[in-house]
Amino acid sequence: MLFRSVDLREKAGKRKGDSSDDCGLVFCRDPKTESLAEFLDTDGLPFPGKLLQEGDPMYCFYSREEGKFITGKFKSKEAAYVDHVKLVSNDTATSHKNKAVISFRVPRNPSVGDKFASRAGQKGIASQKWPTEDLPWTSSGLFPDIVFNPHGFPSRMTIAMMIESMAGKSGAIHGKVHDATPFTFSEDPDNQAIDFFAKQLESAGYNYYGTETLYSGVSGVEMKAEIFFGIIHYQRLRHMVSDKFQVRSMGPIDCVTRQPVKGRKKGGGVRFGEMERDSLLSHGSTFLLQDRLFHGSDKSKCSICRTCGSFLSPRIEANLTLLQRDSAKPVCVLCGSSDAVDDFEVPFIFLHLVKELISINIKVKLGNSSR
Numbered sequence: 001m002l003f004r005s006v007d008l009r010e011k012a013g014k015r016k017g018d019s020s021d022d023c024g025l026v027f028c029r030d031p032k033t034e035s036l037a038e039f040l041d042t043d044g045l046p047f048p049g050k051l052l053q054e055g056d057p058m059y060c061f062y063s064r065e066e067g068k069f070i071t072g073k074f075k076s077k078e079a080a081y082v083d084h085v086k087l088v089s090n091d092t093a094t095s096h097k098n099k100a101v102i103s104f105r106v107p108r109n110p111s112v113g114d115k116f117a118s119r120a121g122q123k124g125i126a127s128q129k130w131p132t133e134d135l136p137w138t139s140s141g142l143f144p145d146i147v148f149n150p151h152g153f154p155s156r157m158t159i160a161m162m163i164e165s166m167a168g169k170s171g172a173i174h175g176k177v178h179d180a181t182p183f184t185f186s187e188d189p190d191n192q193a194i195d196f197f198a199k200q201l202e203s204a205g206y207n208y209y210g211t212e213t214l215y216s217g218v219s220g221v222e223m224k225a226e227i228f229f230g231i232i233h234y235q236r237l238r239h240m241v242s243d244k245f246q247v248r249s250m251g252p253i254d255c256v257t258r259q260p261v262k263g264r265k266k267g268g269g270v271r272f273g274e275m276e277r278d279s280l281l282s283h284g285s286t287f288l289l290q291d292r293l294f295h296g297s298d299k300s301k302c303s304i305c306r307t308c309g310s311f312l313s314p315r316i317e318a319n320l321t322l323l324q325r326d327s328a329k330p331v332c333v334l335c336g337s338s339d340a341v342d343d344f345e346v347p348f349i350f351l352h353l354v355k356e357l358i359s360i361n362i363k364v365k366l367g368n369s370s371r
């Protein structure tokens with residue numbers, strides 16, 4: 001569920017403590033813009049049940065001061081159904097209805113990478129989606145929704161989950177609602193949970209311990225191992241891949257450093273930090289390191305005079321035509337010649353550092369070991 005609130009008092013620029021009622025704005029659909037009628041009712045608010053895409057109109061209001069209608073857009077990248085629209089006034093419902101609260105339903109089918117958990121706290125990520133025809137089935141034609149690896153049980157000791165499975169199964173068979181009050185059962189051999197539910201399973205013709213024989217969905221052959229099969233309550237937790245996935249090939253760069261920005265929202269990448277740098281160094285993968293930190297980052301060109309080692313003295317002569325500038329070679333202002341001036345590729349952030357150092361009167365000179 002997604003909530004959006006539209007506060008007209010806020011839009012009119014009223015302060016928080018300002019209790020004046022009429023802010024000069026009122027919800028209303030622009031009658032002249034006919035395309036709005038598809039999305040908004042005459043009150044300027046969306047129809048419940050309407051599917052909104054990014055950029056569709058979400059609300060509309062009239063400003064008395066400006067004498068015009070203003071339309072607000074639906075901004076989420078994910079399409080959503082309008083679930084509920086509430087017009088809100090003050091707590092005694094005596095003021096103008098200055099605020100609208102719109103709730104949205106976002107349809108999201110389970111997908112690989114989504115997180116699920118049982119009530120026993122057995123949480124996990126869906127790792128594979130299988131077609132139902134490929135899943136194993138029981139003699140009664142049931143197939144599992146979730147296949148759970150039994151290695152998840154010994155260390156976590158979620159016995160309650162296994163009892164829930166048997167209780168759920170027996171409840172479904174007999175049409176019963178079971179009482180899950182703690183301490184109803186005990187270790188006493190006459191009063192064990194497993195026996196209580198096992199007897200019910202047995203009376204319905206199932207295996208005493210809740211296991212079932214399954215048949216391979218691929219070959220149809222009966223599987224050798226009997227598999228514990230039952231009903232468990234599962235929840236989806238709110239960590240979904242559609243909120244988290246991150247990918248970047250080309251994208252926005254920071255205007256100061258000219259390096260790629262970080263953050264999923266801004267279309268940035270995942271930070272390649274010092275520890276990542278260290279691990280590439282330790283592997284000797286220097287080409288990959290150069291690719292990540294230089295070619296794929298803030299590579300830039302600059303002219304350096306080899307004689308004096310200066311970054312800033314090579315200059316292209318002023319008063320040239322555009323055509324001449326294209327082929328002109330930078331001349332070192334200090335040495336007065338262009339012989340030793342060469343083009344170098346350096347990370348832009350290094351040039352930035354050099355300029356910042358110069359601004360505090362620190363000269364940076366490029367050493368040259370070959371001469």
Ligand SMILES: [Zn+2]
Nearest residue numbers: 305308332335
């Ligand atoms: Zn020079």
